[in-house]
Amino acid sequence: MANKKNIVAEINPEIREALVEMGAVDAYKCYQCGKCASVCPWFQVGTYEFLVFRFPLETVLGLIASSEDKEELAKEVDKIYRCVGCEACVDQCPLGVKIPDILRSARRILVDFGSYPETLKSVVQKIRNVGNPLGEPRETRGDWAKELNVETYSADKELLYFPCCIPSYDDRISRVAKATSLILKHGGVSFGILGTRESCCGEAIRRAGAETVFNETAKANIQAFTEVGVKQILVSSPHCYVTFSKEYPELGGSFEPLHTTQYFWQLIENGKIRPNKSYEKKVVYHDPCTLGRQSGVYEEPRNILKSIPGLELLEVDDFSRNLSLCCGAGSGALWIDWPKGERMADIRIKQLVDTGAEVIAVACPYCLQMFEETVKAMNIDITVMDVCEILHESLSG
Numbered sequence: 001m002a003n004k005k006n007i008v009a010e011i012n013p014e015i016r017e018a019l020v021e022m023g024a025v026d027a028y029k030c031y032q033c034g035k036c037a038s039v040c041p042w043f044q045v046g047t048y049e050f051l052v053f054r055f056p057l058e059t060v061l062g063l064i065a066s067s068e069d070k071e072e073l074a075k076e077v078d079k080i081y082r083c084v085g086c087e088a089c090v091d092q093c094p095l096g097v098k099i100p101d102i103l104r105s106a107r108r109i110l111v112d113f114g115s116y117p118e119t120l121k122s123v124v125q126k127i128r129n130v131g132n133p134l135g136e137p138r139e140t141r142g143d144w145a146k147e148l149n150v151e152t153y154s155a156d157k158e159l160l161y162f163p164c165c166i167p168s169y170d171d172r173i174s175r176v177a178k179a180t181s182l183i184l185k186h187g188g189v190s191f192g193i194l195g196t197r198e199s200c201c202g203e204a205i206r207r208a209g210a211e212t213v214f215n216e217t218a219k220a221n222i223q224a225f226t227e228v229g230v231k232q233i234l235v236s237s238p239h240c241y242v243t244f245s246k247e248y249p250e251l252g253g254s255f256e257p258l259h260t261t262q263y264f265w266q267l268i269e270n271g272k273i274r275p276n277k278s279y280e281k282k283v284v285y286h287d288p289c290t291l292g293r294q295s296g297v298y299e300e301p302r303n304i305l306k307s308i309p310g311l312e313l314l315e316v317d318d319f320s321r322n323l324s325l326c327c328g329a330g331s332g333a334l335w336i337d338w339p340k341g342e343r344m345a346d347i348r349i350k351q352l353v354d355t356g357a358e359v360i361a362v363a364c365p366y367c368l369q370m371f372e373e374t375v376k377a378m379n380i381d382i383t384v385m386d387v388c389e390i391l392h393e394s395l396s397g
C-alpha cells in the first residue's frame with residue numbers, strides 16, 4: 001500500500017490536469033463542508049461511502065491508473081459509476097459545486113482508458129450502431145405509432161413528438177407514447193414523429209462518459225431536426241428535455257423542447273382538453289430528479305393531476321419536490337444491476353407506498369421502468385403510471 005501511495009502522489013498532477021480539461025473545474029471550489037454527503041441517496045442506501053471530495057477522487061483515479069489488481073480496479077470504477085446524476089448535492093451545495101459533472105469528467109477518462117462497466121460499453125455500442133440502447137432495429141423504431149396512424153413530421157406541423165428510446169421499443173412503456181399521441185389528437189394538435197430517423201437523445205451515455213458517441217448521436221438528431229424544419233419538440237423524457245435545452249445548443253442545435261406535463265397543462269388551461277371522467281384513486285406523485293431539481297418543473301404535473309375529477313393527490317412528507325429521492329436510473333445506472341440491499345428504488349418505493357397511495361404517478365420513462373421492476377421484485381400491489389396515462393384515462397370521447 002505504501003508503494004501505491006507513492007505512485008498516486010506521482011500521478012496526481014496528471015490526473016488533476018486531465019480532470020480539469022474534461023470539465024471538473026468545480027472540484028477545486030469545494031471546501032469540504034460535507035453538506036452534499038447528507039443528501040446523496042447513497043447515504044440513505046447506507047452501504048456506500050460516496051466520492052464527494054476532490055482528494056479521494058484524484059486518489060481513486062490514481063489507483064485506477066496505477067493498479068494491476070483487476071478486482072481492486074473494478075471496485076474503484078464501481079465507485080465512480082455510482083453517481084446517478086440526481087443533483088440532490090448540487091441543490092444543497094453552498095458553492096454550487098456540480099459533483100455529477102466532476103464525476104462525468106472522471107468517467108470520460110475511464111472511457112478513454114476503456115476501463116468502464118461492460119454493460120455500459122454494450123449500451124454505448126448499441127447506440128452507435130442502431131441509435132438506441134436496447135439494440136433494437138432502427139427500422140422498427142416507429143412501430144408503436146402504426147395502430148394510431150401518427151404521421152411523419154413535416155415543417156407545416158406545430159410539434160415534433162420525440163418519445164426517445166424506451167417508449168419507442170418497450171411494450172409497457174410504449175403505452176406512454178400512445179397515450180401522449182391520443183391526448184394530442186384529442187386536443188386537435190398538429191404533430192408528427194421522426195420514426196426511423198430518430199436516434200437516442202444521448203443524455204445517459206454522455207453522463208456515462210462516452211462523449212464521442214454522444215456527439216455523433218446528437219449531431220445526427222440535430223441534422224434530422226434541421227432538415228425537416230423542427231421548431232418545437234414535445235418530449236416524454238425529462239432527460240431529453242435537459243439535453244435539448246442545455247446541451248444541443250452547444251452543438252449548434254437550437255430547438256424549443258417542452259415536456260409533456262408542461263404542454264398538456266397548457267392545453268388544459270387553454271380549454272383545448274378537459275379531464276371530465278372521474279378517476280377515484282389516491283395518487284402520489286414522484287418528482288423525477290431531471291424534471292424537478294434540474295428543470296424546475298414541479299407544478300405542471302401536479303396541476304394536471306389536481307384537475308382530474310375524483311383524484312386525490314398525495315405527497316411524500318419530507319421527500320418531495322427538490323427533496324425527492326432519486327429512482328436510481330440516471331447517468332447510465334438503469335443498465336447497472338446493483339446488488340440487492342443497494343438499490344435506492346427500494347427505498348423510494350417504500351416512501352411512496354407508505355403514503356397510502358393506490359397509484360404512483362411519474363413523469364419520466366426511467367422512473368417508470370425502475371419502479372415497475374421494483375414493485376414486481378418487492379411483490380408490492382401498487383400501480384405505477386405516467387401522468388399522461390392517467391390524463392388520457394380521464395378524457396372522454
Ligand code: SF4
Pocket residue numbers: 029030031032033034035036037052092093094095096097099
Ligand atoms: S456541499 Fe459543496 S462545498 Fe460542501 S463538500 Fe459538498 S461539494 Fe464541497
Ligand code: SF4
Pocket residue numbers: 039040041042050082083084085086087088089090099100
Ligand atoms: S448527483 Fe446524486 S448520486 Fe451523484 S453525488 Fe450528487 S447526490 Fe449523490
